[in-house]
Amino acid sequence: MAYEQPVRDAVGFDAAVHAESGRLFAVAYSILRDVQEAEDAVQETMEQAWRSWASLRDPSKQSAWLRQICVRRAIRSRRRLLPRLWLAETRNVPEKAADDPDLDLDRGYRRLTRPQRAVVTLHYEYGYSLDECAALIGFQPGTARSHLARALASLRKELNYE
């Protein structure tokens, strides 16, 4: 049987960007704490989604699928080699987010590894169980627990809670 090349649904993709990009940015920023890097993670997520869009047959799975890609991109992304302005990209560079008022906690959080930040924010802010965090990120379940325990211990120590 001949392989039928799927057709991309540009309208559906645009709708998904409108529906999901804000949420994806929120989870990416929660992990990365950098507006530029968070937008890059969302951009890369949606680029991948666009290339696979026709194969995403079940709309009910789009949201979870996009979030998984975005979280993994955020954890594994590397800082760009060169700043965008140097490359004279035509797009505008996003503004910097306002500093968090809790400077001590912000400093401690930024010292955590990205996987640790991901587990903390997915568990506490987004309500995922640790098993779900592990599945979402691609860890073994015990690893997610270990990351959370060490992240919390690090933050408590940083903030003089112990």
Added chain:
Amino acid sequence: MSKPDEFDPRLKAYLHRGASTPPPAGMEARIIGGARRHKTGWVLQVVAAATLLVLAIGLGIAVQRARQSASVTPSASPVAPPSTKPTPHPTPTAAGPAYPLTPPVSLRMINASTGWAAGSSSDRILRTSDGGSHWEDVTPKGAPLGNWTTFFLDGSNAWVASSLQPASGSADFSVAIYRTSDGGRSWQQAGVAAADQGWPAALDFVDRTHGWLYMFLGYATGSQGVAFYGTADGGSTWTKLSEADTSGTAGHLPHSCSKRAPVFLNSSTGWIPGACDAGGGPFFYVTRDGGKSWRDVGIALPAGWARSCLCSITSLRFSDSKNGVFVLTSYLSNGQTESMLYATGDAGASWRPGPSLPPQAYEVFFLDKSHGWTLNAKSNTLMSTLDGGQYWSAVGPIPSNSNNGVMDFQFVTVQMGWALGADSRGLPILKTVDGGATWTTQLSP
């Protein structure tokens, strides 16, 4: 010192502020435009980086030539003779190739001398035949890079499931199966599982012919799609056996609950452990027909545990054809956890709740029905038991990066075992020959 009870609300408020940060203006338009055009920004970066590299190399050559022309003094550095001492392969040096064991990493030691290690993110497979002193790269050269899942049956037979999903953007969901029967010296593409969605999460074989490919189809909070493909000819042909759905039909796997990799005891019987959302209790399904149909085991919870507990099952493993264990962990409302060891001595026909695990212990490894180890995940302290988990004694810490944990541990004798540490650059392999009291690093980034 700050008040301890202020920590959680302070952290949650901080996280909520972060998650409420609005996206920058114009992001949607940039995304839509960027997703549909070629990645010129990426190309420009590569070109620019390459240009800088060429300039740097040129500058280096110029400086070197200038030095050579300025001095005729012979180099004082002696030329080292060729070494005849074997070195670990791949040699982990800063200037060498990328460290092969980037997570997810699996380690499977078959016996005291032979074992395998695989780094899924780096698509590399290593094998040792001298107890881990040397690791040979036995990566199948022909397998496409992508999402790899491995299974190592014994010292000779191993399989790799290779998929372009979920990170490539390709519409190809098929899973290519590669097999070796000579310890990784040669690999052959055994067959292809014609999946139409998802990506491989686990492979499992109980002998050289009977195996299962476990596919993840996507997640949502409180649910997870999975599908099973089976082979009875060593991986040449694959048949779809079952897929989770929301029908509630007897024999079907439910779409709800998160599910872990299955564990098969023989060609007919296997289990899927997991966890359900709050109020759902543990997830534990069994098949008796090789993965075609599934039913809830309905394990008895420990006295005092509510059926609606937020609890999950981990460390499911059989040490022989009759004896196996798993850990049931309950997450309590006060943030504490409690873990209980379950054991079977009748090939999983019945599971009996046993003693509690020590605090902060979530996973176990049992060599037989008596000898086992568990790990305090906070302190990395290994504990051992000689009586099936009735009594645990601390053996010692497994050294690891101070801000990370121990990813895995396993033993082939009461004295000899291995552990996977944690490092942001890749996972080191550590070995003990005294039951876990002391550890030496065998391979590290």
